[in-house]
Amino acid sequence: MADPVGYRRAKPGTQPSYSHPPYQSSIKRAPTKPLIFLPHTLSEITGPIYGHDRVIPSDSDLTKQHRDEPIGERISVSGRVLDEDGRPVPRTLVEVWQANAAGRYNHEVDRHDAPLDPNFTGAGRAITDEVGRYRFLTIKPGAYPWRNHYNAWRARHIHFSLFGPSFLTRLVTQMYFEGDPLLPMDPIFASVPDTGARDRMISSFDLETTIPEFALSYRFDIVLRGRAATPMES
């Protein structure tokens, strides 16, 4: 069997380092020995094609998962999932989770003194369509304090998890909001040295997809790793 065509490797600065001391939790959890170079084998270029049968359309509307509507500013978040060559990634699973409008997660570990919302779980999922599009309806998440350093606050964000066509295209990231004053001082956001790459994580207000008299819209396109041009050397 010929060696499979691998995936492109990240250019320097376009991904965060494992150890990023301004984010204190990374210090004891980042590997200290060099990573071993791995040629992409059949084990990596394949991956789960999963979840399709278990995702239903209402999973992408986080405002309709309880008896009443959640408190907060209703927003639409939509975009396309693409590869590095701009080709759409169709029929792939997108999972999201987030805090409520008060900046509180529906999770036992979250001790922030802000109200839970009985009408908001904060979890959603969608499958991209034939041209890589997805859409969620949700409420705008609140900012919240954390104990990383004195007076630390996380910028408003929505967690995104994607699979793509292989185990190498797996991505967990966070979507931020254009103009958030907390962004420059958020060490998680700032962990990506390359500004062009960092800006990829910022969604933009989009009047075109805004739903009149209902919800403002934010656009967030996600770019997964692309295929290498030639088979990886072994």
Place this chain on the structure above:
Amino acid sequence: MALIPTPSQTVGPFLHIGLAWLTTTELATDASAGERIVVAGSVLDGDGKPIPDALLELWQANAHGKYAHPEDAQDKPIDPGFTGFGRIPTDKDGHFRFVTIRPGATPGPGGTRQAPHIVVAVFMRGMLRHLYTRMYFSDEAANAADPILGRIRESARRDTLIAKRAADAAEYRWDIIMQGENETVFFDC
């Protein structure tokens, strides 16, 4: 024009809200071909403390060494009872446990053959970008010729990828150690 890929960010401490629905600790069904095995272990930080907010994702071939994916062109049977994907969050004590079938051997680079293994992606609070590692099996002669294990020069480091089989049961022990003397090998891929 090439687009810059979206950078990775941590799953954070509240990962379960969005990811728990797809938790899969039993990869095999009664209909899956192959030897049914149990794998258990802990995820430990640089102080040797258990990590209660980690998540492992697994990807493996079936007992015949075939991946349930369109790019696996090998003439081997697909197992309808086996997808090869697992998702396992660690518990409050940093432990994980999963049930699967022992995978078959798969093709490696340059016409080599890879010993049976499971590809593992590791996510956790405090980790800005997920890590890849692999789990191999202690009772497997093919490990000696595995092209990926062969890239790891020190045998002590190689051993961090090898799950130890119990003497009296189809149970393996494998820990993921983030730092220190017994730091697990992670891959640049």
